[in-house]
Amino acid sequence: MLGIDIIKNIRIAKALERFGYHFLNRVYTEYEINLCKMNVECLSGRFAAKEASIKAFSFLSIRRFSFRDFEVVKSKNGIPELRIKDAYINDFLKAQKLKPFISISHEKEFSVAVCYITKEERIC
Incomplete structure (x- = not known):
């Protein structure tokens, strides 16, 4: 299962400007808020990673997901x-022996992330 997302960093900056902590608390965990310290690129990368994860996990048809999951x-x-x-x-x-992996990248005004869910395999 694979999910990918790209976001213009300015979208996160505008959401912060317009909604402030309401936006932060709706999307990010306390750990993420403290880690990013209002850095738009950091927050954008995490937003993209969460979107990519929601897309990847939607293939599992477990249930609906939220950002804070x-x-x-x-x-x-x-x-x-x-x-x-x-x-x-x-x-x-x-139970399904699945493991998610993510990758985040930034380039000027964009942040992109990929979430890949694969079977765990034991490497000896």
Whole structure:
């Protein structure tokens, strides 16, 4: 399962200007808000990652998803990772041996992200 999203960073800047913390709290987790510190590029990348994740997970037909079901965290080596905030989704992924991966990139006025869900395979 694959999802991709691209967003103009100015859209996030305008949403912040217009809706402020209401927008932030509707879309982002406390961790993400603290991590990005109102940096539009950081927030845009996470927005794109959440949209891409919603698209990828929609193929599983589990249920409808919201932005806050997904949290984009930094791994120890700085690579973005997708943390699932819903226990039911986590249980489903574990039972099906599925693992999501994300990648985020920025270029001038755009942020793009991909979410790829694949079978976990044991590498020996």
